[in-house]
Amino acid sequence: MKNLLIASTSTLHDGNYLEYLLPELQLHFAHCKTILFVPYARPGGISHDDYTLKVKSFFTLLNIKVNGLHEFSNATGAIEKAEGIFTGGGNTFLLVKQLHQNNQMQILKKVIENGTPYLGTSAGSNICGLTMQTTNDMPIIYPPSFETLGAIPFNLNPHYLDADLHSKHMGETRETRIKEFHQFNTQPVIGLREGSWLDVKGDQIVLKGALSARLFRQNQEAIEVESGSEMGKFQ
Amino acid sequence: MKNLLIASTSTLHDGNYLEYLLPELQLHFAHCKTILFVPYARPGGISHDDYTLKVKSFFTLLNIKVNGLHEFSNATGAIEKAEGIFTGGGNTFLLVKQLHQNNQMQILKKVIENGTPYLGTSAGSNICGLTMQTTNDMPIIYPPSFETLGAIPFNLNPHYLDADLHSKHMGETRETRIKEFHQFNTQPVIGLREGSWLDVKGDQIVLKGALSARLFRQNQEAIEVESGSEMGKFQ
Numbered sequence: 001m002k003n004l005l006i007a008s009t010s011t012l013h014d015g016n017y018l019e020y021l022l023p024e025l026q027l028h029f030a031h032c033k034t035i036l037f038v039p040y041a042r043p044g045g046i047s048h049d050d051y052t053l054k055v056k057s058f059f060t061l062l063n064i065k066v067n068g069l070h071e072f073s074n075a076t077g078a079i080e081k082a083e084g085i086f087t088g089g090g091n092t093f094l095l096v097k098q099l100h101q102n103n104q105m106q107i108l109k110k111v112i113e114n115g116t117p118y119l120g121t122s123a124g125s126n127i128c129g130l131t132m133q134t135t136n137d138m139p140i141i142y143p144p145s146f147e148t149l150g151a152i153p154f155n156l157n158p159h160y161l162d163a164d165l166h167s168k169h170m171g172e173t174r175e176t177r178i179k180e181f182h183q184f185n186t187q188p189v190i191g192l193r194e195g196s197w198l199d200v201k202g203d204q205i206v207l208k209g210a211l212s213a214r215l216f217r218q219n220q221e222a223i224e225v226e227s228g229s230e231m232g233k234f235q
Numbered sequence: 236m237k238n239l240l241i242a243s244t245s246t247l248h249d250g251n252y253l254e255y256l257l258p259e260l261q262l263h264f265a266h267c268k269t270i271l272f273v274p275y276a277r278p279g280g281i282s283h284d285d286y287t288l289k290v291k292s293f294f295t296l297l298n299i300k301v302n303g304l305h306e307f308s309n310a311t312g313a314i315e316k317a318e319g320i321f322t323g324g325g326n327t328f329l330l331v332k333q334l335h336q337n338n339q340m341q342i343l344k345k346v347i348e349n350g351t352p353y354l355g356t357s358a359g360s361n362i363c364g365l366t367m368q369t370t371n372d373m374p375i376i377y378p379p380s381f382e383t384l385g386a387i388p389f390n391l392n393p394h395y396l397d398a399d400l401h402s403k404h405m406g407e408t409r410e411t412r413i414k415e416f417h418q419f420n421t422q423p424v425i426g427l428r429e430g431s432w433l434d435v436k437g438d439q440i441v442l443k444g445a446l447s448a449r450l451f452r453q454n455q456e457a458i459e460v461e462s463g464s465e466m467g468k469f470q
Contacts, residue, residue: 042415042418043407043415044411044414044415045414045415045417045418045419090415091415093374094415094419132374133373133374133375133376133377134373135373135374136373136407137407137412138368138369138370138371138412138413138415138416139328139367139368139370139374139381140368140412140415140416140418140419140420141368141419142368142380142381145377146374146377172278172371172372176279177372177373177375178373179279179280180277180278180279180280180325180326180329180373180375181373181375182280183277183280183375184280184329184375184376185375
C-alpha cells in the first residue's frame with residue numbers, strides 16, 4: 001500500500017528545517033532505523049554531501065540514520081532495500097534529469113507503489129505528480145523528459161502563492177501560469193500552500209495542514225479545497 | 236548589422252500595450268510598411284489569431300501593417316522576406332518548442348544577423364539570449380532543446396524582480412535561481428527590470444530605460460549596471 005507524505009515546503013518562515021512536520025514524521029518513519037535521502041535537487045547548488053549532512057542532522061532527532069543515494073555504488077539496490085525514502089527540495093529540473101539519467105525514476109516508482117514510506121518536500125513533492133510541468137523552478141538544466149513518478153493522479157504546484165493584488169509587477173501570477181498549463185494538458189493540478197501536505201495511504205489522498213489548497217482542473221473554475229478533504233474524488 | 240530592441244515587458248503597470256516603447260518603435264521600424272508577428276508564445280493560451288489582432292491594433296498607430304507568422308503556408312519565406320519582426324511574450328517553452336519544431340529558429344537567427352529589425356518582449360526577448368534557461372515561465376510543454384537565437388552573448392531574465400525582504404514565502408528568490416543556474420552554466424545573465432530594454436546595433440548592446448539592470452556572472456557577485464551602459468564589455 002502506498003504510503004507518502006508530500007509536503008509543499010521543508011521549512012516554514014518562522015521555523016527550522018522540517019520542524020513543523022516532526023510529529024508526522026515520527027509516525028511516518030516509525031518503523032525505519034535508516035532512510036535513504038535523494039539529494040539530487042541541490043538547493044542553491046550545494047553538494048550532495050552537504051545536503052545529506054543537513055538531513056542527517058535533522059533525523060538524529062528521530063534517532064534515524066540517513067544515507068545519501070549518491071554514496072552507493074549500487075544505487076538501484078539501495079533504493080530497493082531502503083526502509084524509507086526522502087527526496088529533498090531544490091531545483092526540479094536537476095532532480096528529474098538525474099533520476100532519468102541514472103535510470104532511477106522507474107525503480108523509485110516501483111518501491112513507492114510497493115509501500116516504502118516516502119517523504120517529499122518541494123521538488124521532492126513535485127516528482128510525485130504525473131509530470132514536473134507545474135514546477136516553479138528555473139530550467140537550469142535540460143532533462144530527457146518531464147515525466148515523473150505519477151504516485152498520485154495529479155500534478156502539483158508546491159509553494160502555491162496567491163496573487164498579490166497590490167503588486168505592480170507584470171509577470172504572470174501562479175494562477176495564470178497553471179491556466180496556461182491547462183491549455184495543453186488535462187491532468188488536475190493541486191496548488192499546495194506552504195505548511196500543507198498530502199497524506200497518501202493506498203488510494204486515499206488527504207490534504208493536511210492548517211490551510212486550504214487550490215485545485216485547478218481543465219475547463220473549470222479553480223476551487224478551494226479544505227484541509228482534511230479526500231482529494232481522490234477530484235481526479 | 237544586427238538591429239534589435241529586446242524589452243523586459245510589453246506593458247507597464249500604469250500603461251497600455253507597448254505604449255512606453257512607442258517613440259523607440261517609431262524609429263526602430265521607421266523603414267517598415269509591414270512587420271511579421273510571431274504569436275507562438277500565446278499568453279494565457281489565447282489563439283494565434285487573437286494575439287495577432289492585438290498587435291495589429293497597436294501598430295495601426297504607427298501606420299504599419301502586421302501579419303501573423305501562422306498565416307503563411309511558406310513560413311520560411313515569410314521570415315526571410317520580412318521587413319521587420321516582432322515576437323511577443325507569453326510562455327517561453329511554448330514559443331521555443333514551436334520555433335524548433337517548425338525549423339524556424341535557425342532562419343530567424345540568420346535574418347536577425349543580416350539586419351532585419353527585430354523587437355522582442357518578455358518571452359520574445361528571452362529567445363534572443365543563448366538559451367531559454369533563465370526564463371521565469373512554467374514548463375507547460377516539452378521543447379526539443381533549450382537553445383535559442385544567441386543574438387546577444389548573454390542569457391536574459393526578463394521581468395527581473397528584486398527579493399521582497401518582507402515576504403514570508405519560502406520559494407527561491409530570482410537571485411537564488413540565477414545563482415543555481417550558474418552552478419551548471421557559464422554564460423552571464425542580464426536581469427532586465429520592467430521598463431528596461433536592450434538596444435542592439437551590430438555588436439553594441441546598450442541598456443535603455445529608467446532603471447538599472449542586474450548582471451550575474453559565474454563565480455562573481457551580482458552587480459548593478461546603470462542605464463546607458465554598453466553591456467558588451469561584461470560578456
